[in-house]
Amino acid sequence: MIKASLIIEKFGQQGEKTGWSYLLISKEMAEKLNPGCRVSFRVKGKLDELAITGQALIPMGEGAFILPLKADIRKKLGKQKGATVHLNLEWDPADPELDPDLLACLEDEPAANQWFNSLTPGHQRYFSKWISDAKTETTRAKRIAQAVDALAKQWDYGQMIRANKKQLFDK
Numbered sequence: 001m002i003k004a005s006l007i008i009e010k011f012g013q014q015g016e017k018t019g020w021s022y023l024l025i026s027k028e029m030a031e032k033l034n035p036g037c038r039v040s041f042r043v044k045g046k047l048d049e050l051a052i053t054g055q056a057l058i059p060m061g062e063g064a065f066i067l068p069l070k071a072d073i074r075k076k077l078g079k080q081k082g083a084t085v086h087l088n089l090e091w092d093p094a095d096p097e098l099d100p101d102l103l104a105c106l107e108d109e110p111a112a113n114q115w116f117n118s119l120t121p122g123h124q125r126y127f128s129k130w131i132s133d134a135k136t137e138t139t140r141a142k143r144i145a146q147a148v149d150a151l152a153k154q155w156d157y158g159q160m161i162r163a164n165k166k167q168l169f170d171k
Contacts, residue, residue: 001045001090002029008069010081020068021081027063034091040122042096043067045089050076054096095121099128101140105148112151119156126157 006023014020025033034041044053050073057065067087074080106113116124127147134140150160 001088002032003086003088004029005084005086008074008079008081008083008085020066021070021074022066022068023085023087024060025057025065025067030057030063030065033057033089038063042092042094043089044092045087047073047085047087048077048079054092054094096125096128098124099131099144102128102131102144102147105144106151109148109152112148115154116151123156127151127160130157 002025006025008021009024010021011017011019030037033043038059040056040058042054042056044051044055046052047069052073055067057067059065067089069077077083077085079085106116116127131140131143131147134143146160146164150157150163155163
């Protein structure tokens with residue numbers, strides 16, 4: 001477990017991370033959380049008084065990690081770049097459950113299901129989380145259909161998202 005006060009930082013030009021807000025987790029802190037780990041892993045605990053679970057720490061090289069702070073978390077905290085956040089974190093060994101509606105729909109599509117099951121657990125979670133994060137049932141149903149269609153084409157999550165964005169711009 002680690003306890004610390006960290007300042008919210010924000011990437012400028014950083015490839016796919018451009019514009020991300022995050023907390024920098026030093027090598028020393030990461031070693032206390034999950035010794036010897038150099039790949040992404042999940043943590044749980046509190047940011048100020050906000051309870052979090054299943055949040056991924058992303059490796060940044062040299063043993064340091066970042067904890068991305070999406071807009072919904074920053075809004076709940078009421079903080080932006082430059083603000084101090086008090087954290088109390090521990091390693092979260094539990095794998096998040098996959099969306100049950102996605103799994104049920106995949107059972108009806110053997111080719112999509114086979115491709116989904118060939119993906120790494122992390123890549124499976126990309127699809128599942130995207131569906132679970134939908135704010136309305138209409139959006140959720142649309143995302144499940146898009147995911148099943150993409151998986152039937154043997155696309156990964158990134159290919160699906162890029163194809164969906166292209167369709168929006170082509171209209």
